Amino acid sequence: MSPAGLFLSFEGGEGSGKSVQARALADWLRSNGREVVLTREPGGTLFGERVREVLLHAKDVSLAPAAQALLFSAARAQLVAEVIRPALAAGAVVVADRFFDSTLAYQGYGYGADLAGLMAITRFATADLRPRRTFLLDVPVDVGSARRAARRSGANRWDRFESDGRQFHDRLRAGYLELAAADTARFVLVPGERALEVIAAEIQASVAELLVPSRS
Numbered sequence: 001m002s003p004a005g006l007f008l009s010f011e012g013g014e015g016s017g018k019s020v021q022a023r024a025l026a027d028w029l030r031s032n033g034r035e036v037v038l039t040r041e042p043g044g045t046l047f048g049e050r051v052r053e054v055l056l057h058a059k060d061v062s063l064a065p066a067a068q069a070l071l072f073s074a075a076r077a078q079l080v081a082e083v084i085r086p087a088l089a090a091g092a093v094v095v096a097d098r099f100f101d102s103t104l105a106y107q108g109y110g111y112g113a114d115l116a117g118l119m120a121i122t123r124f125a126t127a128d129l130r131p132r133r134t135f136l137l138d139v140p141v142d143v144g145s146a147r148r149a150a151r152r153s154g155a156n157r158w159d160r161f162e163s164d165g166r167q168f169h170d171r172l173r174a175g176y177l178e179l180a181a182a183d184t185a186r187f188v189l190v191p192g193e194r195a196l197e198v199i200a201a202e203i204q205a206s207v208a209e210l211l212v213p214s215r216s
Helices: 018-031 046-057 065-089 100-110 115-126 141-152 166-182 196-211
Strands: 006-012 036-040 093-097 133-138 187-191
Touching: 006 018, 006 065, 006 100, 006 196, 018 036, 018 093, 018 133, 018 196, 036 065, 046 065, 065 093, 065 100, 065 115, 100 115, 100 166, 133 166, 133 196, 141 166, 166 187, 187 196
Parallel strands: 006 093, 006 133, 036 093, 133 187
Antiparallel strands: none
16 A cells, blocks of 8 residues: 555556556546656666666576566665655655566566565565556457567567567466456456557546545
């Protein structure tokens, strides 16, 4: 739970549409007068953006799953300390394009790193900070693959995780679904094949429930 504001996160595999929906939600919240901080992982701070370059785009750098997890967690610790906790303390809505569930799904389920170890690292990096609600954009692996192929036809650079094979993405999707099934109070499973505006409206309705003041 957040200390004062509202902490929301978006998760999903490559090509799921989570980044589009995170931006749409941030825009909607601002249009309704809310102070919003939109951030991403890895990134969101000067340190995090430099780590992002290595993790995602350094094709000449080989990274073991444990090394990936530690880099992600270091960037996450800085993001929590520098951006997320201050924003929540000020009463803002924080919308995160990925948070710790990505490490569990990618490095844990996708690459086989020890889940218990990853959870321990996550608790240390975040001091147990958890989103109030996590929207998991879920699409079949073939759909995500087609979307990634369309992106690669443009000017996008090589991406470490987009470049992995079908079996990795199958494990990744299954891992996300398992995480969501284990924490239904936090996760909202969002089928990602539908029209963007339909998905956005569904997410807005879910968030609106959290913005209604509670009655004592």
